[in-house]
Amino acid sequence: xxxxxxxxxxxxxxxxxxxxxxxxxxxxxxxxxxxxxxxxxxxxxxxxxxxxxxxxxxxxxxxxxxxxxxxxxxxxxxxxxxxxxxxxxxxxxxxxxxxxxxxxxxxxxxxxxxxxxxxxxxxxxxxxxxxxxxxxxxxxxxxxxxxxxxxxxxxxxxxxxxxxxxxxxxxxxxxxxxxxxxxxxxxxxxxxxxxxxxxxxxxxxxxxxxxxxxxxxxxxxxxxxxxxxxxxxxxxxxxxxxxxxxxxxxxxxxxxxxxxxxxxxxxxxxxxxx
Ligand code: SAH
Numbered sequence: 694x695x696x697x698x699x700x701x702x703x704x705x706x707x708x709x710x711x712x713x714x715x716x717x718x719x720x721x722x723x724x725x726x727x728x729x730x731x732x733x734x735x736x737x738x739x740x741x742x743x744x745x746x747x748x749x750x751x752x753x754x755x756x757x758x759x760x761x762x763x764x765x766x767x768x769x770x771x772x773x774x775x776x777x778x779x780x781x782x783x784x785x786x787x788x789x790x791x792x793x794x795x796x797x798x799x800x801x802x803x804x805x806x807x808x809x810x811x812x813x814x815x816x817x818x819x820x821x822x823x824x825x826x827x828x829x830x831x832x833x834x835x836x837x838x839x840x841x842x843x844x845x846x847x848x849x850x851x852x853x854x855x856x857x858x859x860x861x862x863x864x865x866x867x868x869x870x871x872x873x874x875x876x877x878x879x880x881x882x883x884x885x886x887x888x889x890x891x892x893x894x895x896x897x898x899x900x901x902x903x904x905x906x907x908x909x910x911x912x913x914x915x916x917x918x919x920x921x922x923x924x925x926x927x928x929x930x931x932x933x934x935x936x937x938x939x940x941x942x943x944x945x946x947x948x949x950x951x952x953x954x955x956x957x958x959x960x961x962x963x964x965x966x967x
Pocket of ligand 1: 886
């Protein structure tokens, strides 16, 4: 496997582009454990010759790519993107037009907070044929491992997936519909919420949820060293600091969190005060 230093050119001048672009496969890499890939994703990786991948894609998943394939890291840790999103889209279009079939590998599901939608739009606009292979999203992996069913007739009849980190040009990054998020009998799952945990918990409480509402952080779901830290809206921010919870982690809020004692995986480390 080799990393390409100058991926934008690839030895193909624009006038030499084949008339028809090669296919791009946007693949959901799941939450980290390669056993949680779909069969279709594993097949796409096993026959890939060129892969663009993000920060969240695990090494174990990348091991499924054949020796000799070209791997390009395009990053995406919040705050410092290795390549800006527009450049990633432009790179995908160029590579496809140069005639090389390309696997675009993204953590979890490409269409859940992964900007897969933006990449698919860029491909569609450029007339590049593409296919999307869904992946298991972090919420599903965290729920299964931590023992917090996302819906449960006794606790939650709906589930909301939200982001705690919005694009910088969107103004107040916590400008969300808090009243909707604070509805009763609902599970709220917040992606990318660790750095804003205090304000998020405070706003949910300010908009009507009891400060005693069960809340948990699930860190590195499905990966070695996964943990759950369980408390309440009031206690969780301090617990997160105390236990040094870091991204990638999900915030899960609602009655289903209490089920972790009975349903959580015994191999997942846990800290619980509620
Ligand atoms: N497309 C991805 C989400 C990308 S946004 C998906 O469907 O899962 C990145 C955020 O996802 C992280 O900040 C974290 O909140 C969450 N995340 C991704 N992988 C995770 C994991 N293994 N455990 C817990 N949270 C995870």
